[in-house]
Amino acid sequence: MxxxxxxxxxxxxxxxxxxxxxxxxxxxxxxxxxxxxxxxxxxxxxxxxxxxxxxxxxxxxxxxxxxxxxxxxxxxxxxxxQTIDAATAVQAQQIILRHEPKATFAAETTKGLHLGSGFAETGRTLGSLAELDLHSPELDAEGIVKFLARSPQMKVESFFSTVFPEISRLLWVTHSATGVSLLEMAHMDxxxxxxxxxxxxxxxxxxxxxxxxxxxxxxxxxxxxxxxxxxxxxxxxxxxxxxxxxxxxxxxxxxxxxxxxxxx
CATH class of the missing domain: 3.40.50.1000 (HAD superfamily/HAD-like)
Structure with missing residues (x-):
């Protein structure tokens, strides 16, 4: 039943x-x-x-x-x-940038979306926004529930497979967007x-x-x-x-x- x-x-x-x-x-x-x-x-x-x-x-x-x-x-x-701390997001960012130097980032917290430079398409409305600063105490205070990485040049399957071996030791990583090369990362559990x-x-x-x-x-x-x-x-x-x-x-x-x- x-x-x-x-x-x-x-x-x-x-x-x-x-x-x-x-x-x-x-x-x-x-x-x-x-x-x-x-x-x-x-x-x-x-x-x-x-x-x-x-x-x-x-x-x-x-x-x-x-x-x-x-x-x-x-x-x-x-x-x-269930959140991740900013220090873990920084580690993930460093790994991704080694493989994709043009990657851009954002962090979804329990309070809103923090956008890194170049992450969003010009003119796109994404709701409650703040500038992404992974070294800001505000991120840990709010709690990151999803860390996002976007590639402007790699197909999402290649982007995922390239960074997965290292990122998966830190965070759970997946992708779900259509028409954009976007990785979604969260707490390992x-x-x-x-x-x-x-x-x-x-x-x-x-x-x-x-x-x-x-x-x-x-x-x-x-x-x-x-x-x-x-x-x-x-x-x-x-x-x-x-x-x-x-x-x-x-x-x-x-x-x-x-x-x-x-x-x-």
Missing amino acids: IKMIASDLDGTIVSTTGKISPRTREAFLAAREAGIHIVFVTGRPYRWLTPIVDAFGGLGTVICSNGAVLYDLESDQVLWS IHKAHTLADYAARLNIKPAEIMAFGDMPNDIEMLQFVGHGYAMASGHRETLEATSLIAPPFAEDGVAQVIEKLLR
């Missing part, structure tokens, strides 16, 4: 315009009405949950920043976070599956009782952890190779189709 549905957002149920389709919205609401616990699991910071709020209002708990933050939409507060496992255990829900959906490499651990992990047919090659269950593509409301079949 499925007792929980865990879903990624971007590319899984949220479009590039930041919208959730009416069919997908209705499928999740029907699942909740049937007594299934709903949890959204995203790489987004908790400040960027507008698609969820627009579609569902204050619908429960969201696992944000690839598992580094547990956020309660109903009470509008961070329940828990953090990824989506880790926090989902802890959250489900609090509710006495076993992995075999969870259905999950995702489309990018940062979803792989989650899809492999649960008993019913669906990669989107429109998703990243690595994600599709990591699980035997495939949902129809995003453009066809693939998650909604699977949920509708479950409820029937």
Whole structure:
């Protein structure tokens, strides 16, 4: 019996315009009405949950920043976070710059986004911003939940494979962005599956009782952890190779189709 549905957002149920389709919205609401616990699991910071709020209002708990933050939409507060210290981010930065001297950096904290020079595209709005200074006590006070590195010239797969052997000794590293070479790093003990496992255990829900959906490499651990992990047919090659269950593509409301079949 499925007792929980865990879903990624971007590319899984949220479009590039930041919208959730009416069919997908209705499928999740029907699942909740049937007594299934709903949890959204995203790489987004908790400040960027507008698609969820627009579609569902204050619908429960969201696992944000690839598992580094547990956020309660109903009470509008961070329940828990796992951070890294600035000194570790400095070490990671030094490793990356040896392999990619043109890399730029940013740090997502529990309070906002700190941008390094050249990281953001000109004119792009990214929310609450501050200048990145990895030697500032402010970063440790706020707590880094995600450290980001962007390459202007390497493809993301090459960027990842080049720095992974060294970075993985310090931090968990993944990638999930489409059309940009961006690495996402967090505490060694953090990824989506880790926090989902802890959250489900609090509710006495076993992995075999969870259905999950995702489309990018940062979803792989989650899809492999649960008993019913669906990669989107429109998703990243690595994600599709990591699980035997495939949902129809995003453009066809693939998650909604699977949920509708479950409820029937």
